[in-house]
Amino acid sequence: MSSDVNGTHQPTEERWTVQRLLEWTTAHLEKNGSESARLDAEILLAHSRQCERIQLYTQFNEELATPERNQFRELVKRRSRLEPVAYLVGFREFFSLNFIVSPDVLIPRPDTETLVIEALEYLKEFPRASVLDIGTGTGCIPICLASRMKMISLTAIDKSPAALNIAKQNGQKHQVDDRIRFLEGDLFEAFNHENETGKNQKFDLIVSNPPYIRIDEMETLSPDVKLHEPAMALQAGVDGLDIIRKLIQQAPAWLKPGGVLMMEMDSLQSGEISNLINNNSQYESCKVFKDLAQKDRVVFAKTVQENISG
Ligand SMILES: C[S@@+](CC[C@H](N)C(=O)[O-])C[C@H]1O[C@@H](n2cnc3c(N)ncnc32)[C@H](O)[C@@H]1O
Structure with a gap:
């Protein structure tokens, strides 16, 4: 025996x-x-x-x-x-870097590499850009951007203090924490606790992989995700657009004139999100980038040169 x-x-x-x-x-x-x-x-x-x-x-x-x-x-x-393997071993590779993960953060997905690739492409022309990431989770987006672009400065916001703690650990691990300001709060309200300089800062680029799952869709997710990943990182109201709608409306006030908002989305939301941007006079143009599976994955919205929201 x-x-x-x-x-x-x-x-x-x-x-x-x-x-x-x-x-x-x-x-x-x-x-x-x-x-x-x-x-x-x-x-x-x-x-x-x-x-x-x-x-x-x-x-x-x-x-x-x-x-x-x-x-x-x-x-x-x-x-x-069905605990996710990444939580069991405590890390996940993303964009060829290893990120610390815990059940407090969404496990970085390959889909999100499309957002990083397109952001890096855009930043080629702005090597000293100031970049804001909203809903940073592990910090995978700003950390990948900081690792590739040595002169950009970054701010990373998350509503979850536990997620922000993981993001900071990842910043230290990849030795870019001195270039990333980590702020806790609900979207742009995170700036409320900053001093005047912090409150008045404007960015060249805002990136975000926000929660975008519909409430009724949550039940259809695989048990690995549904039972173990943080709901706050996933669900965003009845149509999945609660956070995206706010970002489209509020981002221009935090962007320099002609600045850009780039967000990851579900391909099925692409038409509706493009309409929201095209019908908002704060933006002058909108385009959509596809992922490796040829699905609409990232929306790119450029604000008007004269920023009407001031
Ligand atoms: C889909 S996850 C993305 C995490 C990471 N950026 C990535 O791509 O793997 C969304 C993140 O947004 C955060 N979040 C949700 N609602 C928020 C809000 N109202 N304000 C700030 N962060 C929020 C969640 O805590 C979560 O970390």
Whole structure:
């Protein structure tokens, strides 16, 4: 008799090698509803063994030491309850950088790399730009921008103090925290506590990946997301546009004349958001960028040269 990965006894003398654990865990996680069971198993096992995932392939015949196996067993149990792998290992890669994550923050998504790519493209002409990120979460957007553009200055706002704490840790990890001002608050109200200079600052570019899920859509999300990621990072009212509408209306007051607002969105919201911008006299133009799947993903709105909101 030997015990299986969950500690129950199996009538087998087989050794728990890396290969066997990967096979057993893949089948177990699949049965429990993971859509990426093999990848999950590899990431969790590599994390328990403190090695790179690719190294597991040269260790197939090795047995796990008891502490590694205990840690792996705990992680597999939690993944069986569909806790996201990124929360279990405590980080997620985004735009080739590793970000600290916890259940206080949305796990950065590949979709959001489109916003970073388009923002970097726009900033090529403005190497000393001042940039504001609203709803910063892990801080992945401003940190990627700061890492690529050494002379821009950034401000990052989030309503969640716990998220902001993670964003600060990520800023330190990537050594850009001295160029990012982190502010807590509800959208632009975050500036209420700033001194006069802070309150009167205008930006060249405002970026945001705001919450944009409809309330009725929340039920349709996968359990990983619905049960474990922060609702405040996801839902935005009956039509998913509560925050986006406010950003479109309020951003021009915080932009220099001719400044730009760029937001991530759901492709299905593209027409409605473009209408909101085109019908707002504070903006002179609007365009939409597609993601790698050719879906409308980022809206770009340029304010009029003479900023009528002052
Ligand atoms: C979709 S997440 C984006 C996180 C991160 N920027 C990213 O792209 O992964 C939205 C973020 O907005 C924050 N948020 C939600 N409502 C807000 C508000 N009214 N004011 C400021 N931040 C808000 C949430 O706490 C969350 O961190």
